[in-house]
Every structure is written in structure tokens, then in C-alpha cells.
Amino acid sequence: MMLGGGGSPRSGGKNASRASGDTTRDTVSLARFSLAKAAIKKDEFAISNVLDSASCRVTVAAFEERLGARVIPGYKILALAALAGLLLLLPGCRSKTVASGPQYIMLVYNNGNCEQNGGTGIIDVYANQPVIYQGATAQTEFQIQFTSCPLTAENCPVNSPNGSSVNVGVPLPSATGSTFMYSNMKIDNEPCNGAQAMGLRVRPAP
Numbered sequence: 001m002m003l004g005g006g007g008s009p010r011s012g013g014k015n016a017s018r019a020s021g022d023t024t025r026d027t028v029s030l031a032r033f034s035l036a037k038a039a040i041k042k043d044e045f046a047i048s049n050v051l052d053s054a055s056c057r058v059t060v061a062a063f064e065e066r067l068g069a070r071v072i073p074g075y076k077i078l079a080l081a082a083l084a085g086l087l088l089l090l091p092g093c094r095s096k097t098v099a100s101g102p103q104y105i106m107l108v109y110n111n112g113n114c115e116q117n118g119g120t121g122i123i124d125v126y127a128n129q130p131v132i133y134q135g136a137t138a139q140t141e142f143q144i145q146f147t148s149c150p151l152t153a154e155n156c157p158v159n160s161p162n163g164s165s166v167n168v169g170v171p172l173p174s175a176t177g178s179t180f181m182y183s184n185m186k187i188d189n190e191p192c193n194g195a196q197a198m199g200l201r202v203r204p205a206p
Contacts (some may be wrong), residue, residue, distance in 0.1 A: 042127055050117040081170050102130035102167070107187055114192030121198060127176040128205040133158050134165035135187065143183040144195075150202055151176035 077166035103125045108115045116125060125131055131151075135142050142162050149156035155168040180202070 019091050020094075047156065058167070063065070088203055102132050105131065105133050106136065107133060107140070107185075108136045108172060109140075109187035109190055112193045114187055116196075116198055120194055122179060122181075122201050123199075123200045124170060124203055125204050127173065129165060130170055130172055131200070132167045133160070135160065135163055139163040141186075141188050143184075143186045144182055146199070147181050147183045150178070150180045151202060171200070171202045172186055178202060 030118040058149050103123070104120075105116050105123060113120070122130075133142065133144065134140075140160075142158075142160050142163075146156060150171045151158075152172065155166075158166055158168055160166045178201075179199060181197075181199035182195045185192040185198070
């Protein structure tokens with residue numbers, strides 16, 4: 001006679017195995033979810049660096065909200081990676097680089113003729129590049145006037161009454177793409193011949 005309510009040992013073993021398998025799958029799923037979450041955070045950090053621009057004030061949080069909470073983590077990572085790749089192609093989202101170091105301009109007086117960086121022409125500078133004027137020696141005084149100044153008002157004219165170098169900073173944003181000629185130049189209080197042939201040309205930042 002069989003007693004009711006009892007299961008066979010083999011059936012109990014199957015149930016135990018099934019329960020163990022479910023626990024293992026849950027553990028693996030949790031581990032994968034944790035890894036996916038960490039990867040998303042890493043992508044968010046990378047994308048936030050890309051978005052550090054006035055023309056790209058979009059947050060990853062807003063993007064994730066549009067994706068929806070039901071999106072599988074693996075696909076969310078792919079979506080975030082695609083967003084980062086797209087933003088890198090947009091000029092406004094690229095990180096701005098600065099020209100390597102300031103542009104030094106050496107002024108030399110030679111029997112009435114003056115030179116800047118060994119020539120009598122125009123010197124190119126970048127829009128985001130500081131410009132530093134200096135004399136041939138620490139005692140060389142100089143003054144430069146522009147027909148139209150590409151610098152801030154306090155730096156026009158460029159003036160060094162004691163011979164020290166003068167950092168006039170970066171050109172004005174409005175100066176980009178234009179050439180600015182000198183109207184007058186003096187070195188050691190001596191006027192320079194041909195100063196009007198010299199000047200600065202402001203190129204767009206690289």
C-alpha cells in the first residue's frame with residue numbers, strides 16, 4: 001500500500017537540481033548585470049568628457065531615460081558607445097586644442113630698419129595662442145602700434161618702457177581670419193623704417 005503525499009527520491013533530486021540551477025543562473029545574471037552597469041558608468045564618464053562643450057550640453061542621463069529602463073544592459077552599452085562615436089564626429093563636440101606654447105616675437109633694430117623674428121613681414125599666430133613680444137636684450141625698449149588692434153585695449157599699443165618682455169595674451173575672438181598691420185614701431189626710442197609692412201595674421205585655432 002502506497003502512502004499519499006510522498007514523492008519519489010528521484011523526483012526530489014530533480015527538484016533540488018532545478019532549484020540549484022535556478023540559483024546558479026540568477027547568480028550569473030546578477031554578475032553580468034553588475035559588469036554591464038560598471039561598463040555603462042565607464043562609458044558615461046567618457047561621454048561626459050566629450051560633452052564638455054557649450055554646444056553639446058546633453059547629458060547621458062537624459063539619453064538613458066530615452067532608452068528606457070527595459071533595455072537590456074548589453075544593448076544599452078552599444079547605444080552609449082554609438083552616441084559617443086557620433087558626438088566625436090561633430091565639430092562642436094570635439095575637445096579644443098591649444099597651439100603648442102606661445103608665439104614669441106623677437107624685435108631687432110638694425111640701423112633704422114626693424115625686424116621681427118628675423119624678417120620684415122607678417123607673423124602668423126593662432127586665435128588661441130598667447131603672443132609675447134620681446135627685445136633682442138633685456139634692456140631693449142620697444143613700442144608697437146597697430147592700425148587696428150587685434151588685442152585687448154590694455155595691450156594696445158604694445159609697450160615695454162623698461163625692456164622686459166610683454167605678454168599681450170591671445171588675440172580677440174573677432175580678430176580670427178584677419179591681418180593686422182603695424183602703423184608705427186620704435187625700438188630703443190628709435191623709429192623703425194618700413195614698420196607698416198609688418199604685422200600679425202590671426203589664423204583659426206588648430
